[in-house]
Amino acid sequence: MLPAFGLYTHIQANRRRSALLIAGLFILFYLMTYGLSLLWLAFADDGSGALDTLLSEAATRTLWLAPLVTAIVGVWIWCAARFNAFILGLATGANDITRAEETELFTLLQNLCISRGLSMPRLRIIETDAPNAYASGMRPEQYTITVTRGLLDRLDKRELEAVLAHELTHIRNGDVRTMMIAVLVVGLISFIGEFAWRSLGSVSRSATGSGKKGGGRFAAMAVALALLIVAWMLSIVIRFSLSRRREYLADAGAVELTHNADAMISALRKIEGKGELQDAPSAVMELCLDNPRKGFSDLFATHPSIEDRIDALVRYAGGQPVIDALPSPAVAGDPAA
Template sequence: MLPAFGLYTHIQANRRRSALLIAGLFLLFYLMSLGLALLLRAATDDGSSPFEALFLGALRDCLWLSPPVTALVALWVWCGFRFNGFILGLAAGTQPLTRRAAPRLYDLLQNLCISRGMAMPQLRIVETEASNAFASGTRPEQYTITVTRGLLDLLDERELEAVLAHELTHIRNDDVRTMTVAVLVVGVISFVGELVYRGLRESSGLLDDSSDGKGGGGRALAILVAALFIFVAWGLSLVIRFSLSRRREYLADAGAVELTKNPDAMIAALRKIAGKGELEGVPSAVMELCLDNPRSGFADLFATHPSIEDRIAALVRHAGGRDPGAVPSAA
């Protein structure tokens, strides 16, 4: 979380940082491709080739495979950009929310958009008691803010305005576009990584060198190095994806305060939704787009969002907000 002064400088810096991280994701994809090529060379070798020959062969394979691999990744990302709204709607079970059904929500969003000269996103709803919201879309005609029924029932008008401002900031900062690319690329890397892991676990015999001694253990070493490349690419892609998610939440909180001039409302909204945002049956990729993602990982390293406590502390420290403390649980 950063002070309002200089916020746009931090937003620009985060965009540059995000662009570098996205570029890093694509480089990891090529690292995984090299690992796959080396693994294929080793699996089809009779055990007589030294490691150097297998590795150089895999490098040659990658060179001529790079254009079609790049084209396939580009096609995959394009399809994701084109149909992400439809896919998200199916995954989260969203429905259109009309002005007649939620006039105050429409008025709040319209006023925020007018204040920043933005086109008004579509509004959709998930009929669940969970309290959450997320922004989606990769171009203006797709931009959508989705809220849950639980969120509408739980928050008052000023808190709803803060949540809408938070999601609008994600749209203004191109967060939804960045996360769409990250989810698509990491999804492919994770899928391939899991396939390789299962394949190696079920085919441990590949590590047995059947050479006559000339290979010097080349096939076994090639398989180990290939697995290392693939699993390093897999692990780093997850770290990059989670890093992108965590940083953007602080900036979106700051953007909400900048839009509403009311840090207390953002703090109150975060306090109320804490522990109530889990959307049952919704994929983790969708939860990463949400206002809060209660799912977290080992030692908080793989948590996709900063904790509610950390976000509130940042709002108190940098935006002058007042924390009312945890909201008592309903009896």
């Protein structure tokens, strides 16, 4: 098992890095504002403006727009903070479950919370065969752990406890709040980027049709496009960096809570590549225990591979790379477990 001092040192360092990354995401809004201002000026230019003049005027407009941009982003985050549970419920079809419906699930989570003096989050379930789970919420009263029916069917009691401990660690470390902010910010950046791309197409057709040439118009359009692409790409890289770091720490936190690295390893092996929530948007999948959706050559994978996570548990938490001893009853909570 990981030494407590080492684990908490990594958690604190990760929180500092995450704060810087989130700040970086917000800075990207100002970069996009500059790019959009430059794009607008290039569109309005009659062909006589020099590139340096357009760049300078775009900078001035960005300074004037900065307070408005900050307010818009703030309102967006506030609305999401208020209604994220409702939005996630609509996106995934998750429903609240009671202790009477899933007594063992409630008992396992309650015992984990008591062992660390944590408040009990709500529990929800998605009726799908895909085995997966995620934690959500931006405030203590919103914290929720959502599991799928497939997860309950595939995992035994010890494995299910490890998964709950993993998700509880995300809540305990403040990961869910950070990740939801990141997802919301990147979602807004992506929306703005798509709008800018469509606008650029209109600008190009208009410029071609009007025959306007010369000056810094087209050079400004090229610079604006480059800035928007860079801002979008950086937002994706930052979001992926946040996701990957947190999964390793949540796995380690699960071992700290359960004292059972082998159960975490066994649970990961059972869900590997099977957790695709068919109708869930990509933002939801990024919150999940395992996200089988990959980019080209895994460059844009939001989670480290299951093998990498198991390797970390073997090297640093004393787990066994191959777990054959843990039973796998048909339904979690079966007396045979």
